[in-house]
Amino acid sequence: KQEVTQIPAALSVPEGENLVLNCSFTDSAIYNLQWFRQDPGKGLTSLLLIQSSQREQTSGRLNASLDKSSGRSTLYIAASQPGDSATYLCAVRGGQNFVFGPGTRLSVLP
């Protein structure tokens, strides 16, 4: 049974810092891994999708890497801004379903 964990659970940084969020999964037989952002009281917004054959994906200030063999993904946020404050969730897809991690709650202080 796939299990997904994320560390840290919460993170508070001053504006402008570069930061790394971590996602780990127990079963490396995945199709892809997706990073989402959830703002308070809102739905999920897809940030990046990495296929199992890929090593990384980039979108603007975001870079996500995937090391399938070790069961890890990282989300790197460059030059953080207060607008980046949200909960970040990773989800791995094996078969038809997605399994979510518990999320990292990020606060970027102005």
Place this chain on the structure above:
Amino acid sequence: DTAVSQTPKYLVTQMGNDKSIKCEQNLGHDTMYWYKQDSKKFLKIMFSYNNKELIINETVPNRFSPKSPDKAHLNLHINSLELGDSAVYFCASSQVTGGTQQFFGPGTRLTVL
């Protein structure tokens, strides 16, 4: 042009009632999902459904049932609501093949009194 939409956004009801939440996607996806996000914000899948297969998370009580009138809709029907059913319910969709993204609806906040 919302990709995945849900109604209602908020639902407040008494214990024991039966209620439904509707979901529609206009992405042409083959598979739709229902998730429950509890007070600790953990997202857990409840159902995934395409034209051929319904996969039910074994922890979901049989008071919950998905109903799909067509490929673009997957409604969630809940019988005999309980206090513990209070949560945010998210609908999502994706293609049936493994390599595609999942898109989420805005969520329905259910409060059972």
